[in-house]
Amino acid sequence: MNEDMNNSTTRGPQDHEIRDQIINAATQHFGHYGYEKTTVSDLAKAIGFSKAYIYKFFDSKQAIGGVICTNRLAMIMGIVEAAMADAPSASEKLRRLFRSISEAGSDLFFHDRKLYDIAAVASRDQWPSVKAHELRIRELIQQILLEGREAGEFERKTPLDETTNAIFLILRPYVNSAQLQYNLDDAAEAAAHLPALILRSLAP
Template sequence: MTKTSHPTAAGRGPADHEVRNQIVTAATEHFSRYGYEKTTVSDLAKEIGFSKAYIYKFFESKQAIGEMICTNCLSDIESEVRAAVAQADRPPEKLRRMFKAIVESSLRLFFQDRKLYEIATSAATERWQSTIVYEERLQALLRDVLQEGRQTGDFERKTPLDETTAAIHLVMRPYLNPLILQHSLDYANEAPAQLSSLVLRSLSP
């Protein structure tokens, strides 16, 4: 379960150019105040003090900037989830911690920074690459936990691993996908414990 580097959103200009980071930082602050949908590249250019043409040297569109911001936010959530899983010794507890961290991290984004949450909603609606990669990486982490649980004898081995992974991922998805999350808030406090307990009972050998 080694953490690998995250792909970055498509952009122009040198990938390590500090101007790119400056644009992303300013865009994050601007989107936090005014929202993603209501902001144009011209608005960002005026805020930063660059020309719109100069910004386009580094990012091909507003969505490309949004992708970078979304990637950063989802990367933070993934890091929290991986850290929570790493703190547990046994696969069942790793699964419980994974459920809990996913819900808590997603809710923190929803409640603490609603303007940035709008970016995540746009990303999920339009199926941006950043959201696809995020879900794939967490699904891979889940698969690793399940595989470990089979090796230690904590989980059953009869069901194909990919089938089990896909099914549990669907159980987690209401708290991974921001479009579904907003309709799952009434159950958020109880969800991690109840869902993980149900899943663990189904995994018993």
């Protein structure tokens, strides 16, 4: 099942306080036992609710995990956008994009290995929250390219969508959590060297 986590996650009452209580308890439970090893029945026992009551708010375990994943991706995006906010040039924005994506992804998803299960499953199965996050990264890349082209920092001959896609594919191992686990050892070095190489290729 791959329903939209943000639009189809609830059944019955829209009681945000109870939904938040379920999400908070699920975050702790997943963090302790792991996402794939936890069932909705396990969550119900941990929270003190019935399984049927949880299903009034979330129609699956994936829906609960999707909210947690969305929240963490939003935290990452907030860190990335803050890092880029005062960059003096498009080139510096690109450098900060690579660095902040790498650092924030590592910190937020791998501080607790059990919670990484959610990110790995979400990335592997391309949950809507992951697709939206990747789309936002593509948009940021395109904005940086446009700014750099207008300022004369970057060449203008290569089609914009082609350049955007190429840069995203280079960055994707550090955006996609399922891939990031295999690139952690080199993440810091890559965050320095990859944008440098890209910027040389973008020079007018």
